[in-house]
Amino acid sequence: MATQKRRTSLKDLAKELGVSIATVSRALRSSPEIGSEMQQKVKDLAKKLNYRPNPFAQSLRKEAPKVIGVVVPNLVTHYYSAVLDGIEAEARKMGYSVISANTHENSEDEVNAIDNFINLHVEGIIASLSQNTTDYSHFEEISKMAIPLVFLGRTCLTEKFSCVTANGDEAAYEATLHLIETGSKRIAFIGGPNHLDMVRRRKHGYLEALREHRIPIDRDLVVCDQIDYDWASGVTARLLEMENPPDAIVAFNDIVTFAAFTTIKQKGLNIPDDVALIGFTDDEHAQYVTPRMSAIEDQSFVMGQEACKLLLKNINGDSKIYKKVVPQKLVIRETSAKRPHGV
Numbered sequence: 001m002a003t004q005k006r007r008t009s010l011k012d013l014a015k016e017l018g019v020s021i022a023t024v025s026r027a028l029r030s031s032p033e034i035g036s037e038m039q040q041k042v043k044d045l046a047k048k049l050n051y052r053p054n055p056f057a058q059s060l061r062k063e064a065p066k067v068i069g070v071v072v073p074n075l076v077t078h079y080y081s082a083v084l085d086g087i088e089a090e091a092r093k094m095g096y097s098v099i100s101a102n103t104h105e106n107s108e109d110e111v112n113a114i115d116n117f118i119n120l121h122v123e124g125i126i127a128s129l130s131q132n133t134t135d136y137s138h139f140e141e142i143s144k145m146a147i148p149l150v151f152l153g154r155t156c157l158t159e160k161f162s163c164v165t166a167n168g169d170e171a172a173y174e175a176t177l178h179l180i181e182t183g184s185k186r187i188a189f190i191g192g193p194n195h196l197d198m199v200r201r202r203k204h205g206y207l208e209a210l211r212e213h214r215i216p217i218d219r220d221l222v223v224c225d226q227i228d229y230d231w232a233s234g235v236t237a238r239l240l241e242m243e244n245p246p247d248a249i250v251a252f253n254d255i256v257t258f259a260a261f262t263t264i265k266q267k268g269l270n271i272p273d274d275v276a277l278i279g280f281t282d283d284e285h286a287q288y289v290t291p292r293m294s295a296i297e298d299q300s301f302v303m304g305q306e307a308c309k310l311l312l313k314n315i316n317g318d319s320k321i322y323k324k325v326v327p328q329k330l331v332i333r334e335t336s337a338k339r340p341h342g343v
Contacts, residue, residue, distance in 0.1 A: 028046060082301045083152060124311045165201075165326070171205065190260060191252040192252050253281060254279065258279075286331075294337075303326045
């Protein structure tokens with residue numbers, strides 16, 4: 001039988017077996033009205049064709065509500081809460097409701113969230129990968145079932161799905177260039193797992209700025225492993241305890257940024273004169289800490305809106321794969337430019 005191109009329905013099962021939809025429905029419910037042999041045939045075919053019952057259709061006589069699912073790795077951060085706000089604002093305009101799942105940066109939770117959304121028969125899904133997701137088979141299944149899906153921020157399988165990303169490479173380049181031009185000479189980069197495309201893009205921009213200014217790349221200053229506050233704090237402490245420590249840090253996201261910020265201050269060092277700091281964050285707290293944080297600001301609300309727009313295109317029959325880039329903005333405050341000696 002040919003590979004599925006959409007979700008299997010009761011009608012599909014009935015047609016394949018040459019029986020009525022009512023017979024299939026009763027067989028799946030193990031009704032005594034249907035013989036055991038036919039029940040088994042129906043259940044075997046349902047498993048083979050990956051049939052998923054629709055709880056909305058079962059519980060409501062009228063048309064099922066229009067719902068989209070959103071999977072994010074860390075809903076408590078400002079970035080992802082703002083992303084969700086953007087998605088909800090756009091979905092609401094078009095009469096859609098949004099349900100969200102927080103994977104807590106765990107790939108197993110991500111797989112379960114996707115499976116739950118399939119079972120709920122959501123109209124489509126917006127997803128951002130957890131930091132330890134390296135097996136994409138659950139998204140391959142989504143592709144085979146032709147369920148509309150758009151990736152946001154952290155992506156994979158971009159030949160199969162539309163995505164919305166930021167220009168993290170250009171933004172990291174500009175941030176690193178700013179640090180170089182304002183007196184920093186040994187600039188570290190603290191990032192998340194190297195397999196994440198978002199991490200690779202931002203690290204690439206940082207490295208390009210160093211190369212263009214003929215600044216030797218010290219591998220000890222480039223640390224990419226986890227997106228975790230305690231880990232980032234420990235890395236920052238180790239960097240600052242080096243015999244030749246960095247005098248500036250580019251931080252991957254708000255979690256890493258504020259871990260570095262706090263650790264530098266705990267060491268009794270001055271920001272930015274001892275250690276300059278720029279982080280990727282649109283967290284409103286960046287302008288309320290002392291000194292005020294220089295930041296590469298994501299337009300996360302806009303990214304959520306754009307992802308929802310692309311998903312709704314897919315839901316409405318547009319099968320084109322889109323690549324949308326939302327620009328980031330470098331905001332210079334007080335943590336990045338060193339004061340000239342004597343000032």
